[in-house]
Amino acid sequence: MDATISFTLNGRTVTVRSDPSRTLLEVLRNDLGLTGTKQGCDLEGECGACTVLLEGVPVRSCLTPLGKVQGRSVLTVEGLGDPERLHPVQKAFADAGAVQCGYCTPGMIMGAAALLMRNPNPSRAEIVDALEGNLCRCTGYAKIVAAVELAAARMRGEAAEAAAPGEKVIGGDSLRVDVAERVTGRTRYVEDIPMPDALHMRVVRSPHFHARVVALNADKALQVPGVLRVLTAADIPGQNSLEGYSKDETVLVPVGGTVKMVGDAVALVVATTPEAAQAGAEAVEVGYDPLPVALDPQEALSPNAVSIHADGNVLSTFAVAHGDADEALAASDVRVDTTYRTSYLEHATLEREAALGYIDEAGRITVVSGTHEPHWHRDFVAPVLGLEPS
Numbered sequence: 001m002d003a004t005i006s007f008t009l010n011g012r013t014v015t016v017r018s019d020p021s022r023t024l025l026e027v028l029r030n031d032l033g034l035t036g037t038k039q040g041c042d043l044e045g046e047c048g049a050c051t052v053l054l055e056g057v058p059v060r061s062c063l064t065p066l067g068k069v070q071g072r073s074v075l076t077v078e079g080l081g082d083p084e085r086l087h088p089v090q091k092a093f094a095d096a097g098a099v100q101c102g103y104c105t106p107g108m109i110m111g112a113a114a115l116l117m118r119n120p121n122p123s124r125a126e127i128v129d130a131l132e133g134n135l136c137r138c139t140g141y142a143k144i145v146a147a148v149e150l151a152a153a154r155m156r157g158e159a160a161e162a163a164a165p166g167e168k169v170i171g172g173d174s175l176r177v178d179v180a181e182r183v184t185g186r187t188r189y190v191e192d193i194p195m196p197d198a199l200h201m202r203v204v205r206s207p208h209f210h211a212r213v214v215a216l217n218a219d220k221a222l223q224v225p226g227v228l229r230v231l232t233a234a235d236i237p238g239q240n241s242l243e244g245y246s247k248d249e250t251v252l253v254p255v256g257g258t259v260k261m262v263g264d265a266v267a268l269v270v271a272t273t274p275e276a277a278q279a280g281a282e283a284v285e286v287g288y289d290p291l292p293v294a295l296d297p298q299e300a301l302s303p304n305a306v307s308i309h310a311d312g313n314v315l316s317t318f319a320v321a322h323g324d325a326d327e328a329l330a331a332s333d334v335r336v337d338t339t340y341r342t343s344y345l346e347h348a349t350l351e352r353e354a355a356l357g358y359i360d361e362a363g364r365i366t367v368v369s370g371t372h373e374p375h376w377h378r379d380f381v382a383p384v385l386g387l388e389p390s
């Protein structure tokens, strides 16, 4: 049931009429438009990107119910400083080069600011301890710790400089040109871009490693308030594949087709809110006929392995050659033959994978996403929609 909640936000009183069990993160971002506070995990308290100060104490806003802030004071990265008047911690992060993608930065800065409010001269171990719950995918943390030390020194009145202030790199300045926006939470990432009346989509995914899809019923999903459409493979106007990216992979697995991993997409639910889209995705009924699996790479490579893909289980082969191995072995005093194994590491950004699509004034379909390969995306999306890439 909705309630009226009043609290002080960045020095001003705000009043919100909402369900008090909603997260503070959701209310800050979606209701109050303060997108400087980030979401990097599934609201599990794992990443620290959503850190704000509640009565001066750092809290995970994704784990803080709105009702808990009634009558209290909340400080977000937007309230700490602005591009013209950076807080010393924001300035130090910029000067020390502690910002790369910047997605973890607001949470890091709020955690660091809280530390320096209660301890103006923290040891390196105390800085690490204070920020250990804040994940950064880019920096390797060393520059973040250096930035906090720099801020602490400056806040104590010492004339401290970053290790390589304004270092010149091939005629340029190593300071990021957009760093003031990143350290103050002004940078817009995909999920921060406001789009009035945007619809939201969630994907229905396979819970099976390998199975044939034998039925798909969207009736219950379509009864969820706010759900507008459930799209399946039959709705794809162009080609149902990601040619050139991965072999034998559909965009949506059709009824009669096979899912080849947990997470394969079988349907898309479009709704007026993220919550309705999620509820709709959970209501789609998919029938699966489980098939034999190969869960280990060695097993999948064996001649008798079940073939997950139509023409075998090998996606690609690489040969790595460096130097003259025979010569090096012949000249070695000791030779050890062994096999080394390591798990596969998939790089993951702290910014969640998201895409925003719209049709612009000229009638062009435009997709915004965090990516290094915009041209690949264009070349994948256009054929699926039955369009020529522009």
Ligand code: FES
Binding pocket: 038, 039, 040, 041, 042, 043, 044, 045, 046, 047, 048, 049, 050, 051, 060, 061, 062, 063
């Ligand atoms: S979004 Fe709150 S800890 Fe990750």
Ligand code: FES
Binding pocket: 098, 099, 100, 101, 102, 103, 104, 105, 135, 136, 137, 138, 139, 350
């Ligand atoms: S700069 Fe920390 S996640 Fe990118």
